[in-house]
Amino acid sequence: xxxxxxxxxxxxxxxxxxxxxxxxxxxxxxxxxxxxxxxxxxxxxxxxxxxxxxxxxxxxxxxxxxxxxxxxxxxxxxxxxxxxxxxxxxxxxxxxxxxxxxxxxxxxxxxxxxxxxxxxxxxxxxxxxxxxxxxxxxxxxxxxxx
Amino acid sequence: xxxxxxxxxxxxxxxxxxxxxxxxxxxxxxxxxxxxxxxxxxxxxxxxxxxxxxxxxxxxxxxxxxxxxxxxxxxxxxxxxxxxxxxxxxxxxxxxxxxxxxxxxxxxxxxxxxxxxxxxxxxxxxxxxxxxxxxxxxxxxxxxxx
DNA sequence: AGATTAATAGGAATAGTTACTATTACCAAA
DNA sequence: TTTGGTAATAGTAACTATTCCTATTAATCT
Numbered sequence: 561x562x563x564x565x566x567x568x569x570x571x572x573x574x575x576x577x578x579x580x581x582x583x584x585x586x587x588x589x590x591x592x593x594x595x596x597x598x599x600x601x602x603x604x605x606x607x608x609x610x611x612x613x614x615x616x617x618x619x620x621x622x623x624x625x626x627x628x629x630x631x632x633x634x635x636x637x638x639x640x641x642x643x644x645x646x647x648x649x650x651x652x653x654x655x656x657x658x659x660x661x662x663x664x665x666x667x668x669x670x671x672x673x674x675x676x677x678x679x680x681x682x683x684x685x686x687x688x689x690x691x692x693x694x695x696x697x698x699x700x701x702x703x704x705x706x
Numbered sequence: 707x708x709x710x711x712x713x714x715x716x717x718x719x720x721x722x723x724x725x726x727x728x729x730x731x732x733x734x735x736x737x738x739x740x741x742x743x744x745x746x747x748x749x750x751x752x753x754x755x756x757x758x759x760x761x762x763x764x765x766x767x768x769x770x771x772x773x774x775x776x777x778x779x780x781x782x783x784x785x786x787x788x789x790x791x792x793x794x795x796x797x798x799x800x801x802x803x804x805x806x807x808x809x810x811x812x813x814x815x816x817x818x819x820x821x822x823x824x825x826x827x828x829x830x831x832x833x834x835x836x837x838x839x840x841x842x843x844x845x846x847x848x849x850x851x852x
Numbered sequence: 853a854g855a856t857t858a859a860t861a862g863g864a865a866t867a868g869t870t871a872c873t874a875t876t877a878c879c880a881a882a
Numbered sequence: 883t884t885t886g887g888t889a890a891t892a893g894t895a896a897c898t899a900t901t902c903c904t905a906t907t908a909a910t911c912t
Contacts (some may be wrong), residue, residue, distance in 0.1 A: 608891090683815070748861045
């Protein structure tokens with residue numbers, strides 16, 4: 561008897577909010593957003609539902625190097641860029657390069673299933689801030705938003 | 707007055723052990739290894755030294771997606787493969803593809819500094835185990851070592 | 853030698869995440 | 883409609899990886 565997945569109010573709202581964002585919030589950010597509509601929701605419920613939604617392929621779980629998990633309402637396979645200044649994560653509008661998977665043929669005995677490519681750099685905002693720092697030598701420019 | 711970096715016994719042994727390995731141990735694994743030679747070393751010391759050694763470029767800190775940090779005695783810039791079965795991480799003996807960094811030119815307004823490429827697949831050992839599973843339908847093959 | 857300061861061991865604290873528990877909500881069969 | 887089974891929930895405790903704190907020890911510099 562296969563278990564039935566119920567689309568509860570909480571789950572529906574988490575999904576809705578995530579689909580309506582182009583950012584890639586962390587579990588805690590999702591919690592804060594959803595709490596505006598469901599003030600009594602618990603953080604555990606958010607985690608569980610993010611897990612279930614990503615298991616069933618309705619959202620994507622982004623496990624990026626060195627930081628906490630982020631969640632993406634866009635389920636298409638795509639790369640991401642991360643800003644080294646403020647930590648924001650953006651989608652990259654290029655086709656995944658499937659030929660990369662075969663780059664290791666004959667080099668190593670793994671059977672490659674996929675690859676994960678993350679670009680690291682500075683977003684426009686942080687580039688601007690860095691120029692400001694260089695000009696004014698004021699470090700606090702960088703300390704404001706995370 | 708610049709602070710002096712002391713090469714203490716603990717630091718030296720951590721470095722030695724790491725250089726003598728082709729695996730990519732976690733901080734805790736390094737701790738267990740080093741403890742055989744320095745039974746009184748503390749985990750905090752291991753963490754601090756791994757941090758310092760990677761800051762000074764003597765080792766490499768690998769922040770891989772979705773798992774804990776790993777450390778690499780090989781300081782050359784290289785890619786890694788991760789086994790989806792057992793979690794082991796191996797070096798990839800191909801040259802980093804620097805042209806990847808310019809793949810986003812004109813696509814997005816980030817200033818790209820570098821990229822991180824991780825291959826995901828199954829190591830020879832796990833491929834073998836999986837064949838065993840397919841043949842015998844015994845799931846416990848996979849449950850032994852992590 | 854004495855002063856200075858890096859590094860240490862040991863343990864407390866933190867952050868992100870997962871697990872547990874009692875309760876509630878939903879559906880289906882009687 | 884009740885009743886039984888199970889999914890999901892809120893709230894909280896537990897866990898894990900990592901960082902921070904503190905008193906002490908040990909190099910290095912005058």
